[in-house]
Amino acid sequence: MLCPYRVIDLTDERGVLAGQMLADLGADVIQVEPPNGSTGRAVAPFFADHPDESIYWAAYTRGKRGITCDLEESRGRDLLLRLLETADFLFESSDVGAMAEVGLDYQTLHDRFPQLIYASISAFGQTGPKAHYVGSDLAIWAAGTPLLMSGDDDRAPVRISQPQAWGHASGDAAGGSMLALHARHQTGCGQHVDISAQVSAAQATLAQVLAHQLGAVDPERYGGGVKIRGQAIRGTADVADGYIVLLMGPGPAVGHFANHAVKWLVDIGAAEAELLDENFVTYADRVATGQADPALFPRMQDIMREAVAKRTKQEMLDISIEYDLLLAPVLDIVDLGNSPQLAHRGFWQEIEHADGRRVVYPGPPLNILVDGQSQGICRRPPPDLGQHNAEIYGELGLSADEIDALRAEEAI
């Protein structure tokens, strides 16, 4: 869908997903690295059989072409400027101010390429009192407020073990840039898209980031659930081989799922058939007026926990589908690797690297039909360092000799 558009992607590990999102939608994305390689190539994990090759970098440069260009030197900058004549988007995620130091800041490039959409991804945004703060996944998660809400109540708050913050920010950079593309259709002009990872992380609070300002009480962390006003709500349950996410509650939004759970419990003989007469959609209202037993729902929860504890994750998933329950297994990485759902959807894509290795990747994030036709999947492997120098600089009209000379001068 985005095949008319070209992205010059100057990001490092902090913004590298943004360009890939556009590449997966058909854009021509050129990852530009310094001659000695992006810092993203040093980010863990590394391939088991190629311990010097970053999986992180491969994961988010799949689908792009790659060139090297030394932006610290004028020869390299001149090349980039020639390349930008062909570009619609520029993505960057360097420290705030670093682009200005090499004369590639938004204002300078906007004056020269008014149509260029220039997206900057940073920890706190391009301006403001924290613009020069040193960012990190953990600090951003802390600043955006989700970190304090997650963890066991008797230990320090805890993050997700695969860092997330830059991924959210990159996602917002992709969306914000597409909004700027539609603006360009109106005005003919590109603009600056300023992404703050702190703001992006606040999305991961279910709007609880607003709690204080609305006059509500902050939720408190509680392992496998949440505490509200000191009241612990468990959101998970133990099963024979691990855990499930289990939400049970009365009320108009979820009470029908509780009714379905009762049906299952009666069918397996764990609960008495009279419980089928209870309607948990209206239960809370009737408890309030003294027409229903307040002890009934907690008792049903106990019965449910006892019943699921004897079964496996897979059994509970099957039962959940059959009875339409509000529960799902807590899958680990091994489970995901073996998931029949992901296999059915063709989620895993094998891609041949430049050296001939076949490497399995997660597929694109969406299945898209254009005019009723399924979109082909981009199987372009992550580029080796400078892999497309000859191809892309050749497209700009440089001869093989000129490219060799640039290489000798270490401009590329």
Add this chain to the structure above:
Amino acid sequence: MTLPQGTGPLAGVKILDLSWIVAGPTVGRAMADYGATVIRVESPTRVDTARVVGPFHRDEPGVENSGLYGNVNAGKWGLTLDLRVSGGQDIFRRLAVWSDIVCESFTAGVLARWQLDYQHLRELKPDLIMLSSTLLGQNGPYNQVSGFGSQGAGMAGIQDLAGWPDRAPAGPFGPYTDYPAPRFALTALLAALDHRNRTGEGVFIDQAQAEGSMQLLAPALIDYKNGGPALQRRGNDDPQMCPHGVYPCLVPDGRDESWVAIAVATDEQWRTLAELLAADGSMSFDQRRQAQSEIDAALSQWTSSRSAAEVEDSLQSAGISAHRLATTEDAANDPQLVHRNHFLRLAHSLHGETVVEGPRYILSDTPAEPARPAPQYGEHNELILQEVLGLSEREIGELAASGALS
């Protein structure tokens, strides 16, 4: 006929938003901010869960009090419609023909039962763009799994990966798959709109919200699928940073706890921190990992006698990544979020005023904010039915009497 048009890059773009809770509505919210006309369709007979979870205005639960619903639906027009009633289905079809984009998040197959799925709507409007967003996608053996992003977090591997190695998973906060999914959906819808404007071709987007979240786990998934180890939850440890964690601080009056996040990424940062701790600044990363419990103890002792703000200030001025674990009160007063005008106050007919988050992007030339707060139930029924579909008062009355508008 039309509703009052918005301003911005998406002015004139018409969206029919049947999605619910967070993952879908967040997409429409972003498009409404930038000028799209978004009609949010819902039915009070099946209450949107976002309306019954907090944070609530003044901490009072109520379907018109939810700050979550308000945050993900600001700027939209509200229509109540019961799609189980044929009159409701008819209105929906007519609105789908009016719209450029339809967003929905019913369990796979539900819209098809009413002949309102993409295949049917496409016959009425070949260049329609439609997003169908579910936990696990439109097809496959588990496509009928229903539920919230909390179930999604379980099935996307995220729940298992937040917590301590010696304990059951703590999980992230809330329905995690609702957070990454809208980013992928918004980007694709805007690409589809661009494509349709150039080619006249319609687009259908099948989103599995879990697969969106798994993009943010891609390194761990690739590692395991290619012969590497399966990542397991590891507290706040980081394979390349040490010390790296959450440390206790002096507790201010009126609070129970206070924490600061510290991440030391380089040997140079460690030398700086070691001076403050009177520790050995020459230790390499591997040596620091060996001595991690001693370092964490010394660091905890150092942070415990200082406020989180003081630790944040002194470490950041020394070039080390640190930030207090912000409460929502801290966020309200965070000078950086204030600088970005991230919290917007909107006049509200029930609450006097409400607060929503600003857009997650600052666009230098076309800044945006929502034109109005999220709709109350049926708030714009008459406006929409009259202005968009040209129905008379009598016809609207008949629809209401048939139950189609509830």
